[in-house]
Amino acid sequence: MTRTAVLLLVMLTALPVAAQIYSWKDKDGKTHYSDIPPPSGPVKTIRGTPVPAPVAPPVDEQEEGKAAGEQPAADDGKPKTLAEREEEFRKRRAAEAEAQAKAQQEQEREAERQRFCEDARNQLAALNSGQRMARMNAAGEREFISDEARSADISRLQRQIDENCSN
Structure with a gap:
């Protein structure tokens, strides 16, 4: 029992040692x-085996136009960076959120x-x-409502129902 516990403890302490930690500076110097x-x-690899620096791919004539100021295609087969994925997210x-807010407003208008x-309809009845x-x-x-006022209210309510209440 003691041997198993010691072996398990040694294995668990060895796990973090196997991890690699990298350090780099972004364009803002952070x-x-x-x-x-x-x-x-x-x-810069702080712990673990060092990673070779990425090599820039060769530039051909098509990519020279992109470097001269043209916008690259949205999907050129390269994996997206974390910043690009985060921006898309x-x-x-x-x-x-905008669609949900619009749907909620539409539901509120329909309920009203x-x-x-x-x-x-209740007033008309x-x-x-x-x-x-x-x-x-x-x-x-x-x-008390006179007969003339009653007929005017009936026609007004009937017109509003016809205009606003299709079902």
């Missing part, structure tokens, strides 16, 4: 440390339209029922 080397630029997240339609109805006037007094 020093980075990672277990993954950067895709380009000089790399941020763009996708922003687009998804449904409430309006339901209220208008109450006006068509023929029962005696009253409103509060500007002075805060209760006044």
Whole structure:
């Protein structure tokens, strides 16, 4: 039992020793440390076996035009750098958030339209029922609705329902 525990302890302490750690400076002069080397630029290996510096590919006439100021093609077969992948990820997240916000606004508008339609239909049903109805006037007094006002309200509500409530 003790031998197994000692062997396990020795094996676990040896694992971090096998890892490689790299150090490099970015274009702003900031020093980075990672277990993954950067895709380009000089790399200093702090622990582990040294990594050879990346060799620049030969430049042909087509790539000379790109170096002279033309934009390279979006997908030229090279693996994307971490910064490019991160930028694409941020763009996708922003687009998804924008689409989600737009969908939520559309749902809120639809819910508001449904409430309006339901209220208008209920008011129209109450006006068509023929029962005696009253409103509060500007002075805060209760006044009964005349037949002319009732028919005007019925036509107004029916027009609003026809315009806004398709189903």
